[in-house]
Amino acid sequence: MLMNLIHFVISIWVPLVCALIIVAVLPLVAGYIVLMERKVMADMQARLGPMRVGPHGLLQPIADALKLLIKEDIIPDEADKMIFWFAPLISVTAAMLAMSALAIGPWFQIADLNVGLLFIVGISALGIFGIVLGGWSSNSHYSLLGALRSAAQLVSYETAAGMAIVGGLLLAGTLSTREIIQAQNDYGTWFAFAAPVGFFVYIVASIAETNRAPFDLPEAESELVAGYMTEYSGFRWALYFLAEYTNMVVVASIATTLFLGGWLRPFAGTPAFNFLDGLPSVLMLGVGGYCFYRAPKQPVKVQKLFMVAVGLLMILAAIILAVPLIPAVGTMLPGLKPGLHGAFWFLLKVGLYIYLFMWLRFTFPRYRFDQLMRLGWQFLIPLSIVNVMGIGVALVLHRHWGWSHWTAFPLTTVLTLLVAGLLGWESEKKDKEHVFVGDA
Amino acid sequence: MLDQIVFYFFAALAVVSAILVVTRRNVVQSAIFLITALLATAGIFLQLHAEFLFIVQVILYAGGIMVLFVFVIMLINMDVSLHQLQFNRQWWLGLLLALVVGAELTIAIAIGRSHTAFGEPAPASALEPSTQLVGKVLFNEYMLPFEIASILLLVAMIGAVVMAKKKI
Numbered sequence: 110m111l112m113n114l115i116h117f118v119i120s121i122w123v124p125l126v127c128a129l130i131i132v133a134v135l136p137l138v139a140g141y142i143v144l145m146e147r148k149v150m151a152d153m154q155a156r157l158g159p160m161r162v163g164p165h166g167l168l169q170p171i172a173d174a175l176k177l178l179i180k181e182d183i184i185p186d187e188a189d190k191m192i193f194w195f196a197p198l199i200s201v202t203a204a205m206l207a208m209s210a211l212a213i214g215p216w217f218q219i220a221d222l223n224v225g226l227l228f229i230v231g232i233s234a235l236g237i238f239g240i241v242l243g244g245w246s247s248n249s250h251y252s253l254l255g256a257l258r259s260a261a262q263l264v265s266y267e268t269a270a271g272m273a274i275v276g277g278l279l280l281a282g283t284l285s286t287r288e289i290i291q292a293q294n295d296y297g298t299w300f301a302f303a304a305p306v307g308f309f310v311y312i313v314a315s316i317a318e319t320n321r322a323p324f325d326l327p328e329a330e331s332e333l334v335a336g337y338m339t340e341y342s343g344f345r346w347a348l349y350f351l352a353e354y355t356n357m358v359v360v361a362s363i364a365t366t367l368f369l370g371g372w373l374r375p376f377a378g379t380p381a382f383n384f385l386d387g388l389p390s391v392l393m394l395g396v397g398g399y400c401f402y403r404a405p406k407q408p409v410k411v412q413k414l415f416m417v418a419v420g421l422l423m424i425l426a427a428i429i430l431a432v433p434l435i436p437a438v439g440t441m442l443p444g445l446k447p448g449l450h451g452a453f454w455f456l457l458k459v460g461l462y463i464y465l466f467m468w469l470r471f472t473f474p475r476y477r478f479d480q481l482m483r484l485g486w487q488f489l490i491p492l493s494i495v496n497v498m499g500i501g502v503a504l505v506l507h508r509h510w511g512w513s514h515w516t517a518f519p520l521t522t523v524l525t526l527l528v529a530g531l532l533g534w535e536s537e538k539k540d541k542e543h544v545f546v547g548d549a
Numbered sequence: 550m551l552d553q554i555v556f557y558f559f560a561a562l563a564v565v566s567a568i569l570v571v572t573r574r575n576v577v578q579s580a581i582f583l584i585t586a587l588l589a590t591a592g593i594f595l596q597l598h599a600e601f602l603f604i605v606q607v608i609l610y611a612g613g614i615m616v617l618f619v620f621v622i623m624l625i626n627m628d629v630s631l632h633q634l635q636f637n638r639q640w641w642l643g644l645l646l647a648l649v650v651g652a653e654l655t656i657a658i659a660i661g662r663s664h665t666a667f668g669e670p671a672p673a674s675a676l677e678p679s680t681q682l683v684g685k686v687l688f689n690e691y692m693l694p695f696e697i698a699s700i701l702l703l704v705a706m707i708g709a710v711v712m713a714k715k716k717i
Contacts, residue, residue, distance in 0.1 A: 189575075189577070192577065192578075192581070222600060223600055223679075223680060224600045224601060224603070224604045224680055227604045227608065227680075228600075228604055230608070231604050231607040231608035231612055232607065234608065234612040235607070235611060235612055237612075237616055238584065238615075238616070238619065241616070241619050241620070241623065242577070242581070242619070244623075245577060245619075245623045246577075253623060256623065257620065257623065257624075260616055260619070260620045261620070263616070264613075264616060264617070264620075284680055
């Protein structure tokens with residue numbers, strides 16, 4: 110009886126704590142992704158970016174959040190008040206709910222559903238209602254057009270992203286996030302190398318799904334002011350932003366889980382690369398050391414102290430990450446290393462994926478809407494279907510005909526790339542033939 | 550106990566929002582309540598450990614079809630449709646039919662209960678993952694019907710494109 114009760118409490122308690130951590134930490138993470146974005150943008154444009162609040166602008170997100178919280182919450186007179194009021198909540202709730210099936214390291218997962226990946230994809234797609242209803246209820250043309258574009262874009266690119274995911278799932282043979290990562294461990298490489306075309310399609314489609322540049326048509330400021338959130342201000346506006354950045358984390362996590370080996374270390378199965386286990390600590394030490402090096406150069410005393418504190422925090426993280434590497438601890442608590450290092454590698458990969466998003470954002474100009482639709486329907490969707498077929502053929506060759514991985518998958522990848530070339534050529538030709546209504 | 554609370558919560562949510570779908574005058578509000586009803590049904594599926602049905606309900610109905618519904622509804626001029634006369638003059642006939650169907654179901658369940666007993670539910674841990682089972686059954690035993698349904702859908706899709714486009 111007592112054991113049952115304890116078991117019940119643990120089974121409720123652990124997911125509850127994980128959920129609370131996600132809800133509490135995500136706004137902070139989203140804030141710092143915004144800071145990272147501004148810093149990356151500044152770096153690529155040879156500027157410094159935010160520098161005033163905290164050393165190197167490290168406290169900027171907190172200042173921004175405070176400002177947004179105390180701003181006036183304006184609701185337009187002609188708006189549908191109820192829907193206007195709760196539309197941002199739909200977006201945020203859907204994005205956060207999608208996080209619940211993610212496995213961030215073997216320790217940290219709220220629920221290991223047997224439809225895990227489908228759950229993440231399906232629930233995060235519900236966030237579109239927040240955008241569409243928010244845009245409609247604002248009773249403004251810019252908002253409505255932004256919402257329409259967003260819905261059209263999401264529906265188009267979700268198909269391509271879904272088919273790309275199907276390719277990865279064929280390789281994994283399961284939908285549970287945990288087992289997908291296990292499957293990559295057994296398979297020997299990340300699925301990004303077995304299905305590079307699928308990975309590419311997923312990258313493009315996920316950028317379009319999260320409404321980010323070069324596909325940020327729903328909020329193209331030169332055409333639509335701010336798209337669906339034109340009429341929003343203050344906290345509600347912040348909620349939309351939170352949803353957008355949470356969605357970025359979600360798609361990055363899906364890509365990490367399915368294509369980049371989840372919490373696995375690079376070359377997880379090769380003992381020759383075991384020295385990579387030390388990388389987390391070395392990385393943290395490096396960042397800490399840099400903080401100490403920069404601390405005396407800060408202009409104000411508070412900022413100097415703050416920089417030293419950040420450095421100490423990094424050193425502490427390095428020590429924590431180094432603890433499981435001690436042989437005695439490793440034999441005593443064998444779960445410690447995969448738990449801590451798994452979370453580190455997972456978050457590192459998610460971070461790199463988000464960095465890729467930013468890199469693309471500051472590199473490419475925005476697409477026109479008809480180009481966006483053509484890319485989605487005439488290039489990515491056929492390509493992703495061909496990719497699924499290619500992976501199917503490779504799996505049959507491998508499992509029934511006894512070919513090895515290293516011949517079957519490159520062969521079908523090359524074939525898929527040929528098809529991609531044909532599709533691209535065809536699409537390009539149509540682009541040149543295209544006549545605008547205004548031109549004729 | 551907890552199971553029952555969860556079930557009655559979702560059931561009540563589904564019924565109430567289904568009623569609101571037909572009684573609201575504002576089309577967008579009706580659509581929102583339809584989404585709620587569909588999601589509540591999905592919740593009941595999840596409670597029955599039919600995870601695959603749950604996620605299909607969410608992705609297809611709530612995520613796919615309803616997005617397109619809302620998409621179209623947004624383009625309707627709401628002011629006009631709000632002041633239009635509703636063509637619900639035959640509501641009494643509808644009510645009568647609903648009552649008849651309700652009575653029929655009640656009698657059927659009342660009679661059926663005494664003749665066939667519901668089986669004991671299997672423990673959750675003994676259930677096999679439903680996604681794999683659905684896939685296996687669909688592609689082994691029901692391969693032909695599955696393919697026929699796919700062709701039907703393809704024909705419908707091509708038909709819709711042909712009808713919508715002036716010049717192909």
